[in-house]
Amino acid sequence: MEHKNLTVGILNQNQKIGDVEIKNNGTYFNQKTVLERKFANGGNVKTGLELQYSDDIFKNNQFGKNATNQQFKNLITAVFGETNLAVSTRFSVSGGLRAEHSSFLNQWNLAPRLAAAYKLSPVWVTSFAYGKFFQTPDAQFLNQNFKQPFQKADHYILQLEKNENNIL
Numbered sequence: 001m002e003h004k005n006l007t008v009g010i011l012n013q014n015q016k017i018g019d020v021e022i023k024n025n026g027t028y029f030n031q032k033t034v035l036e037r038k039f040a041n042g043g044n045v046k047t048g049l050e051l052q053y054s055d056d057i058f059k060n061n062q063f064g065k066n067a068t069n070q071q072f073k074n075l076i077t078a079v080f081g082e083t084n085l086a087v088s089t090r091f092s093v094s095g096g097l098r099a100e101h102s103s104f105l106n107q108w109n110l111a112p113r114l115a116a117a118y119k120l121s122p123v124w125v126t127s128f129a130y131g132k133f134f135q136t137p138d139a140q141f142l143n144q145n146f147k148q149p150f151q152k153a154d155h156y157i158l159q160l161e162k163n164e165n166n167i168l
Contacts, residue, residue: 043086045083052075080097100134105150132152137150
């Protein structure tokens with residue numbers, strides 16, 4: 001459980017005219033289960049389920065007037081799968097897919113992920129990764145009358161890595 005309280009004094013020409021008080025009380029739970037199958041060639045397949053529950057209560061009191069209360073409950077249910085394949089001793093690829101539902105937004109999303117890595121030498125590896133990532137907007141920005149969609153980001157990562165300990 002998390003509590004956040006903020007009181008701000010409002011001034012007008014250096015005279016205090018009142019306070020704005022914001023209280024946030026939240027309860028959060030996260031559970032993730034992963035099943036993995038490894039193969040003799042060094043590849044594997046993973047599947048899983050993830051649950052994220054949040055219950056946020058916001059109270060806003062301005063200048064001593066009646067407080068406004070907002071409550072946001074959200075259960076995010078996600079299923080995912082990914083595979084990693086060693087194509088050769090120097091080249092590997094991986095791919096995955098994540099499907100996710102938000103009970104508050106009443107929306108689904110589908111997020112693909114792809115990656116490839118190539119070992120240039122015993123200590124140098126280059127890789128490229130792509131993925132779509134989604135998240136529910138932070139509860140303080142949500143409004144019961146105006147439900148925003150998931151926030152989305154597309155990640156493209158090109159990397160060159162040197163590892164002198166030969167652990168990759």
